[in-house]
Amino acid sequence: MRSALLQVLVLAAVAYAVPSPRGAYVLHEKRAAEPRGWEARRLDADKVLPVRIGLKQQNMDQLQDVLVSVSHPSSESYGKHWTPQQVADFFAPSTESIDSVKEWLASNGFSADRIRVSPSKGWIEVNATVAEAEDLLNTEYHIYSHPSGHEQIGCESYSVPKHIQEHVDLIKPTVHFNHRVASFPSGLNKRKNPDLGSPWSLNGPKTLDQKVTIETNATNCDQFITPDCLRALYNIDDPPAYPQDGNSYGIVEFTPQAYVDTDLDKFFKNFSSSQIGQRPKLVSIDGGFVQTANRSFDFNGESNLDLEYAMALVGNQPVTLLQAGDLPMGASFDNWLDAVDASFCSFEGGDDPNQDGIYPDNVPGGYNGTESCGIVAPPHVVSISYSQDEYTVTPAYANRQCTEYGKLGLLGTTVLYSSGDYGVAGYGGSCLKGGQPDANGTQFSPAFPVSCPYVTAVGATQINPGSTTDDPESACEQVIYSGGGFSNIFGIPDYQSDAVAGYLKNSPPPYTAENYNNSGVVRAYPDLSANGANYVVAIEGGFNLVFGTSASSPVVGSIITLVNDARLSIGKGPVGFINPAIYSSDFSWVFNDITTGGNQGCGTPGFNATEGWDPVTGLGTPDYPSLLTAFLMLP
Ligand SMILES: *[C@@H]1O[C@H](CO)[C@@H](O)[C@H](O)[C@H]1NC(C)=O
Ligand SMILES: *[C@@H]1O[C@H](CO)[C@@H](O)[C@H](O)[C@H]1NC(C)=O
Ligand SMILES: *[C@@H]1O[C@H](CO)[C@@H](O)[C@H](O)[C@H]1NC(C)=O
Ligand SMILES: *[C@@H]1O[C@H](CO)[C@@H](O)[C@H](O)[C@H]1NC(C)=O
Ligand SMILES: *[C@@H]1O[C@H](CO)[C@@H](O)[C@H](O)[C@H]1NC(C)=O
Ligand SMILES: *[C@@H]1O[C@H](CO)[C@@H](O)[C@H](O)[C@H]1NC(C)=O
Ligand SMILES: *[C@@H]1O[C@H](CO)[C@@H](O)[C@H](O)[C@H]1NC(C)=O
Ligand SMILES: *[C@@H]1O[C@H](CO)[C@@H](O)[C@H](O)[C@H]1NC(C)=O
Numbered sequence: 001m002r003s004a005l006l007q008v009l010v011l012a013a014v015a016y017a018v019p020s021p022r023g024a025y026v027l028h029e030k031r032a033a034e035p036r037g038w039e040a041r042r043l044d045a046d047k048v049l050p051v052r053i054g055l056k057q058q059n060m061d062q063l064q065d066v067l068v069s070v071s072h073p074s075s076e077s078y079g080k081h082w083t084p085q086q087v088a089d090f091f092a093p094s095t096e097s098i099d100s101v102k103e104w105l106a107s108n109g110f111s112a113d114r115i116r117v118s119p120s121k122g123w124i125e126v127n128a129t130v131a132e133a134e135d136l137l138n139t140e141y142h143i144y145s146h147p148s149g150h151e152q153i154g155c156e157s158y159s160v161p162k163h164i165q166e167h168v169d170l171i172k173p174t175v176h177f178n179h180r181v182a183s184f185p186s187g188l189n190k191r192k193n194p195d196l197g198s199p200w201s202l203n204g205p206k207t208l209d210q211k212v213t214i215e216t217n218a219t220n221c222d223q224f225i226t227p228d229c230l231r232a233l234y235n236i237d238d239p240p241a242y243p244q245d246g247n248s249y250g251i252v253e254f255t256p257q258a259y260v261d262t263d264l265d266k267f268f269k270n271f272s273s274s275q276i277g278q279r280p281k282l283v284s285i286d287g288g289f290v291q292t293a294n295r296s297f298d299f300n301g302e303s304n305l306d307l308e309y310a311m312a313l314v315g316n317q318p319v320t321l322l323q324a325g326d327l328p329m330g331a332s333f334d335n336w337l338d339a340v341d342a343s344f345c346s347f348e349g350g351d352d353p354n355q356d357g358i359y360p361d362n363v364p365g366g367y368n369g370t371e372s373c374g375i376v377a378p379p380h381v382v383s384i385s386y387s388q389d390e391y392t393v394t395p396a397y398a399n400r401q402c403t404e405y406g407k408l409g410l411l412g413t414t415v416l417y418s419s420g421d422y423g424v425a426g427y428g429g430s431c432l433k434g435g436q437p438d439a440n441g442t443q444f445s446p447a448f449p450v451s452c453p454y455v456t457a458v459g460a461t462q463i464n465p466g467s468t469t470d471d472p473e474s475a476c477e478q479v480i481y482s483g484g485g486f487s488n489i490f491g492i493p494d495y496q497s498d499a500v501a502g503y504l505k506n507s508p509p510p511y512t513a514e515n516y517n518n519s520g521v522v523r524a525y526p527d528l529s530a531n532g533a534n535y536v537v538a539i540e541g542g543f544n545l546v547f548g549t550s551a552s553s554p555v556v557g558s559i560i561t562l563v564n565d566a567r568l569s570i571g572k573g574p575v576g577f578i579n580p581a582i583y584s585s586d587f588s589w590v591f592n593d594i595t596t597g598g599n600q601g602c603g604t605p606g607f608n609a610t611e612g613w614d615p616v617t618g619l620g621t622p623d624y625p626s627l628l629t630a631f632l633m634l635p
Helices: 002-015 060-071 084-091 095-107 130-137 227-234 261-271 297-314 333-340 395-411 494-506 549-569 624-632
Strands: 025-030 039-042 048-055 115-117 123-129 142-145 151-154 157-161 168-172 206-211 249-254 281-285 319-324 381-384 414-418 431-433 436-438 456-462 485-491 522-525 528-531 535-539 542-547
Touching (some): 048 095, 048 130, 060 084, 060 494, 084 395, 095 115, 095 123, 130 157, 157 168, 168 395, 227 549, 249 297, 261 535, 281 333, 333 381, 333 395, 431 436, 494 522
Parallel strands (some): 249 381, 381 414, 414 456, 456 528
Antiparallel strands (some): 039 142, 048 123, 048 168, 115 123
């Protein structure tokens, strides 16, 4: 394989040896937001950078259509998911793109033996000195140091020749600043306003540091949510004793976040005793492991919450833990995507050294194996309770990752992201002014990847104090506020345009374009919601109350997993990307519409939950038997 590739490159050297004149340059990408708290100095001209050029993929303009064709109830090919090979072939960059970029590199003095095309054809890699890269991209490279000891390499913007632009999505390492999802969740109001670019960009659940000492029961679900409360709320069946072999449910966690064995058993002892001793199936991505060196809510809160509830709700259905990143480096959303889809890996041996964990990691305690690329088939359902502020990513980076979620949908995977815990505000309650973070900003700050139209965004609800599981829920307004709003990057997908237009027409929010993009032509979220308040979670050897959309996403994931089990048992396939279905008229009766509460933030009351879809609770919470019936009726 390798030698065949080299031969092609040698031939290419002959074809492109004649340098073409340097064309006019155009700005290709500019940093989304300036990093704060980092010190920059020029990078030595002779340092070598692993430059990776992400080529424009073919047929991207058809992604939405082909995805809808396998996921819209009225489509003839509903459920006819693609094979990984079909996906790779359909979207692989064109020969013209590959040749044009190679020619550009050759004309800049890179000999053919220095240029390599990735096996998926998605990326071209070349090792360039800083001087060469600066010349190639018309930019200046800096090394950025953070007081935490982390360092990053990057530039503020870069350009490419005009005739090359249409062939290139993005180039790394350049403007994309630290998107590793490493380290600590927020805990209880710790890290109120983390600096952009700090290594801590995770949106964790919140806890009231209040030990649960009284006995939980079916009548106090307004104060203590347990698996039985959720079953009562959404009419969820007991999990099947003998789940279908082919079914799978994945939970993504980022090291050092880790679950604790004894806490799982403590939880099971009270709420699902037959599961004592049961553990998730660990898939280690880039050295990911269940670390035990550090134990506290900050290190275990997210993992314990996600796994205790996912495992209790699906019972004997094995849950796969996609644990990403080692201790020193951590990982980004791209790293778990690499692990389930080899065609996404930017190159054997690594992604962007700035924003993705790059393995092998040669620091002490680092993972020294090769990067995890296509090591596990994507589970039918994946729930991820992590996010970052959308303003921290460039549109090119966001789009490249987002299209990957679309491809997972084509393969038949449901990807669920929690919508965030700060209402219309960003992480820690931060807001924007003119698109940039600002202490007094009143512009709402949406989250990513949850704003990608190819994931299913899950918001949070609550049982109102004094109410029961039979009463209507409200948007969550205890400790956290359901993340929701309108993207500043993604256009509106067809499947939700009627729902969003209906909301803007019937309940026009009293805000202007200064607060959010109110044009009606941008992606809005969440898509649906589930309870996110007062979860009883075994943690640090006791029970604590935990709040967050972090709880809501694994619950919806469990419900979809049960639906998939039922479909598999009658010879049908998994539901895959659910958004076109759940917004369609076939599903208009399967959700409990949430019409009270809001998602305040940025010094405003935020949006209101209203009749029909709203940017607080989406379509509402699922009624399991109805959702099941609707999905069983589909082929
Ligand atoms: C770039 O350099 C690294 C480290 O020396 C090497 O492993 C890799 O193969 C090189 N890549 C190319 C495209 O030459
Ligand atoms: C867990 O079970 C024990 C023993 O039955 C009980 O005393 C305790 O209150 C329960 N805890 C919760 C949070 O339900
Ligand atoms: C449930 O717990 C509450 C305390 O939160 C208690 O007042 C009530 O009597 C309990 N109900 C039952 C049926 O045990
Ligand atoms: C985590 O554990 C390591 C090893 O015991 C220790 O050095 C480090 O300070 C701990 N980190 C935190 C934040 O507690
Ligand atoms: C990789 O790391 C493992 C465990 O830390 C160690 O035993 C092994 O010797 C290392 N291998 C190399 C090639 O450094
Ligand atoms: C924010 O507003 C406060 C009070 O009006 C003012 O003192 C402060 O300078 C403002 N901060 C910024 C960054 O504009
Ligand atoms: C929410 O509802 C209240 C009461 O009806 C109304 O005054 C307010 O304008 C609404 N806010 C939004 C964002 O729609
Ligand atoms: C809203 O989004 C649309 C579509 O991306 C864009 O054309 C428009 O400029 C945006 N409006 C504002 C105020 O940013």
